Amino acid sequence: MRKVCILVSECNLGDIIAQKIISKYGATIAVENTIINNYIKNKLIAFEIECIWVYGNSEKETPKVMDTAFSKLKKDYKQNVIEINELINDLSRGEKVNVQRINKISDSIYSSINDEYYIVKCLSELRTADQYLYNHSVNVSFYGMLLGKWLCLTKNEINEIVQAGLLHDIGQIKVSTEILNKRGKLNFQEFEEIKKHPIYGYNMVKDLSVISDDVKEVILTHHERINKSGYPVGKDGDELSIYSKIIAIADVYDAIISERVYRKRETPFKAFEMLQNDSIGYFDIHIINTFLGTLAACYVGSKVLLNNGSTGEILYVPPHDISKPIVSVNSEYIDLSKESNLEITTML
Incomplete structure (x- = not known):
């Protein structure tokens, strides 16, 4: 598959990362084949990542x-x-x-x-x-x-x-x-x-x-x-x-x-x-x-079950707190580092 380098500001939700992205501090933000979601895109901007490699094939x-x-x-x-x-x-x-x-x-x-x-x-x-x-x-x-x-x-x-x-x-x-x-x-x-x-x-x-x-x-x-x-x-x-x-x-x-x-x-x-x-x-x-x-970054996109019975998807794994990812549940962002009563019980 063809790889292209694009500006983070121009990447689209659903684009697939073609090369591991590392912050200026050496932390892994996302690995190859991760699908870009809104949360990851905002984090790339926050980490001042200017360009990334994505696969340039058609969506189909x-x-x-x-x-x-x-x-x-x-x-x-x-x-x-x-x-x-x-x-x-x-x-x-x-x-x-x-x-x-x-x-x-x-x-x-x-x-x-x-x-x-x-x-x-x-x-x-x-x-x-x-x-x-x-x-x-x-x-x-x-x-x-x-x-x-x-x-x-x-x-x-x-x-x-x-x-x-x-x-x-x-x-x-x-x-x-x-x-x-x-x-x-x-x-x-x-x-x-x-x-x-x-x-x-x-x-x-x-x-x-x-x-x-x-x-x-x-x-x-x-x-x-x-x-x-x-x-x-x-x-x-x-x-x-x-x-x-x-x-x-x-x-x-x-x-x-x-x-x-x-x-x-x-x-x-x-x-x-x-x-x-x-x-x-x-x-x-x-x-x-x-x-x-x-x-830890390889688990972005994984489906999970929380201890309250909700199912969700891992949107992002913070490099500074890899055991407490950001999970999307019914279009709501849940930061497990701030929700002490919630935890992942099962990988789906």
Whole structure:
């Protein structure tokens, strides 16, 4: 699709943003494929953004092309979950890691790197508790890929992050399903067993020359934290690679917003609040801020249910308060930062 640069004052409601918009302070205002609404246009003016890139196709053609791209992404996502399912099942039977299959999934995921708005929409829609390990592996790869892109890493580095995301939890196949799917709180022995899965996973791939040492390290260290509070060793931030720091964040975020057999999923905005409140000392501050700030803007246009039973659409996510977006309900603007009695309960 053709991209054109236009003055913000001349953009129309319904135009589709073709390139991420960043404020002069470095905050993400809107991401590619966001549809411009009146609220966003006014914010662009308030942030003194003069020009933006939009898609220059006709109004009839652009939505059709966008719908096709999103449909393809969903189809590829479902196939990738099937592929990782088969790969993990092969490993559980004692077969070797199928590198060709890993590369196939990685290439499929990387091919969508410029569709961040649709990636987030797809990952929001396609979730099931009974296939958590397989969905989670693919989801973490996608989030890791996006974070690598937002941190301006190279194509080769991002590809390794994608592979690390796919393989980071393979050690869980060595942990009993009774422990993994236990509905109540884990006892000390059960939690100690869970904490061994990075070691189990590392041992499964440590002698494979076709998997890089950097990817192997992520499998071993994705539960480590920069303040030494993680496991299995208790390394500090200086000992952890940027790959491990990225996958650690992607792993935790996807776990929070995923449905599990023992708990309900949280909304992305609740996850933003939790990570902002609890991430100090656990995650690299630059990486977590980059992830949350850019990811939050991807939810503009999402349909939501509020705790008062109203349904609405996210119009804008303030860069300074990403857990409290502006929501349109029956043509009324609701600023959740000013309505303490209202919150998003469900993404529709």
